[in-house]
Amino acid sequence: MDGRSLALFGARLLVAQLFLLGSAQKWFSPGGVEGLLAGRGWPEWLVWPALGFNLIGGGLLALGVGTRPLSLLLAAYCGVTSLFHYIPADPWQMTIFVKNWAIAGGCLALAASGSGRWALRPD
Numbered sequence: 001m002d003g004r005s006l007a008l009f010g011a012r013l014l015v016a017q018l019f020l021l022g023s024a025q026k027w028f029s030p031g032g033v034e035g036l037l038a039g040r041g042w043p044e045w046l047v048w049p050a051l052g053f054n055l056i057g058g059g060l061l062a063l064g065v066g067t068r069p070l071s072l073l074l075a076a077y078c079g080v081t082s083l084f085h086y087i088p089a090d091p092w093q094m095t096i097f098v099k100n101w102a103i104a105g106g107c108l109a110l111a112a113s114g115s116g117r118w119a120l121r122p123d
Contacts, residue, residue: 008116012061015106019058019074026051036084053077061110064119068111075107 026033026047034044057074060066082100087093114123 002117005117008110008113009064009118011106011110012064012067012115012119015074015103015110016058016062018103019054019061023051023054023058026054040084050081063121064115065121066123067115067119068123071107071111075104075111078104078107 030047030051033047033050037044037046057070057077060070061074078100082097082104085093085097085100087097116122
């Protein structure tokens with residue numbers, strides 16, 4: 001058993017589940033995201049493309065398809081979306097702000113390392 005491939009497989013699944021669960025949260029409770037978007041002057045309907053990006057990106061990452069370029073896109077997405085959570089008066093939002101940067105770091109590590117051997121399309 002190759003420990004590196006196992007670690008990369010685990011990393012892909014753990015990072016992917018954050019995006020997949022994020023898409024479910026946007027589907028079942030879009031109001032929270034719509035409020036954050038509106039609070040920054042962005043149109044509320046952007047919750048739906050964000051949901052799609054989370055769902056497709058998380059799914060492809062879990063499968064190991066296009067891991068390197070996809071991980072760069074997901075890292076950029078995390079950087080942009082973290083700005084919506086920069087609300088210093090709200091400790092919970094600041095936790096999400098920092099969490100998004102941590103996820104971006106995981107995505108950048110996957111972009112640098114690739115998918116590993118246990119992927120539908122290893123890179």
